[in-house]
Amino acid sequence: MANIKTLAKREEEQVRFGWGHALCAGCGIPIVVRTVLNSIKEPVVVANATGCLEVATTLYPYTAWNVPWVHTAFENAAATISGVETAYRALKKKGKVDGEIRFVAFGGDGGTYDIGLQALSGALERGHRFLYVCYDNEAYMNTGIQRSSATPLGAAATTEPPGKESFGKHRHRKDLTQIVAGHHIPYVAQASISHWQDLSRKVERAVSKEGPSFINVMSTCFRGWRHEAKFTTEIARLAVEARFWPLYEIDEGEWRLNYVPEEPIAVRDWLKLQGRFSHLFRPEEKKDVLAQIQAEIDRGWEELLARCKVAPTV
Numbered sequence: 380m381a382n383i384k385t386l387a388k389r390e391e392e393q394v395r396f397g398w399g400h401a402l403c404a405g406c407g408i409p410i411v412v413r414t415v416l417n418s419i420k421e422p423v424v425v426a427n428a429t430g431c432l433e434v435a436t437t438l439y440p441y442t443a444w445n446v447p448w449v450h451t452a453f454e455n456a457a458a459t460i461s462g463v464e465t466a467y468r469a470l471k472k473k474g475k476v477d478g479e480i481r482f483v484a485f486g487g488d489g490g491t492y493d494i495g496l497q498a499l500s501g502a503l504e505r506g507h508r509f510l511y512v513c514y515d516n517e518a519y520m521n522t523g524i525q526r527s528s529a530t531p532l533g534a535a536a537t538t539e540p541p542g543k544e545s546f547g548k549h550r551h552r553k554d555l556t557q558i559v560a561g562h563h564i565p566y567v568a569q570a571s572i573s574h575w576q577d578l579s580r581k582v583e584r585a586v587s588k589e590g591p592s593f594i595n596v597m598s599t600c601f602r603g604w605r606h607e608a609k610f611t612t613e614i615a616r617l618a619v620e621a622r623f624w625p626l627y628e629i630d631e632g633e634w635r636l637n638y639v640p641e642e643p644i645a646v647r648d649w650l651k652l653q654g655r656f657s658h659l660f661r662p663e664e665k666k667d668v669l670a671q672i673q674a675e676i677d678r679g680w681e682e683l684l685a686r687c688k689v690a691p692t693v
């Protein structure tokens with residue numbers, strides 16, 4: 380497993396991502412992208428769905444990318460990267476390219492859970508060798524915090540605002556990691572910006588597979604979640620401690636839970652730190668909604684425990 384020195388050395392040798400992007404200071408996305416790209420030793424080609432990552436890293440005439448990079452539409456990052464990977468295989472067969480190249484697609488939750496799901500499912504089923512990384516910040520952040528199917532129950536979003544008749548988002552989030560697991564691809568994982576070594580190890584596993592792989596990374600957006608920017612990784616860490624965002628992987632069909640909190644925190648203690656849930660506590664506490672959120676977490680955790688071998692790596 381690459382340690383921090385190896386990752387730093389790789390970045391010294393070739394900065395793959397980073398110059399002059401306009402992502403907010405304190406955004407979780409650059410942590411995802413740098414960790415992913417620095418964890419891959421081979422040359423990389425990237426496809427990037429529209430979202431904060433794409434918009435804020437390609438302000439014409441500048442780019443923050445120093446690898447071959449394709450901007451795709453919102454809905455087709457997986458289709459694009461599968462086409463690039465197919466072209467590479469065809470050219471390799473003809474002897475026109477040699478050497479190993481890895482193919483990575485990045486998409487936000489809007490571009491992955493919702494609008495790009497069909498393209499993702501198709502590419503996974505076709506068996507292309509690529510890694511799809513979803514940076515999940517739980518809403519359509521770039522266009523103004525609209526709810527997505529990754530937005531948790533009770534969160535405020537501009538398209539599902541809390542008010543007299545509403546407590547924010549009315550439905551639980553979709554479990555995309557498990558939907559992808561249903562494709563029975565070689566490698567699927569859930570990771571978080573708060574546990575970068577775990578993410579780095581998962582990327583190494585993912586790109587070693589000869590078929591498709593998928594990593595769903597929790598990536599805090601302090602603007603949409605409404606907390607101070609300096610708490611970005613801490614909020615992500617507490618999501619893991621609350622068991623809201625379990626760290627696990629499915630490697631060649633073997634389910635492994637990578638971290639079991641010794642003393643899990645109640646989800647209300649995590650929600651309380653974020654302005655997007657403040658209406659659940661004021662003026663009076665919405666006990667029924669908080670109980671529903673906790674019950675869903677408990678259910679998901681039990682389900683995961685029943686499937687997984689406990690194999691701590693963090």
Ligand SMILES: Cc1ncc(C[n+]2csc(CCOP(=O)(O)OP(=O)(O)O)c2C)c(N)n1
Binds near residue numbers: 431453486491520522
């Ligand atoms: C087909 C289409 N619909 C809508 C848009 C406008 N749009 C651009 S980015 C974005 C939000 C992306 O959300 P997400 O994928 O979660 O990424 P984030 O902005 O949170 O990084 C939207 C709606 C678009 N570019 N294309």
Ligand code: SF4
Binds near residue numbers: 403
């Ligand atoms: S709005 Fe959120 S996701 Fe977008 S760049 Fe800012 S912190 Fe990052």
Ligand SMILES: [Mg+2]
Binds near residue numbers: 515519520
């Ligand atoms: Mg998003």
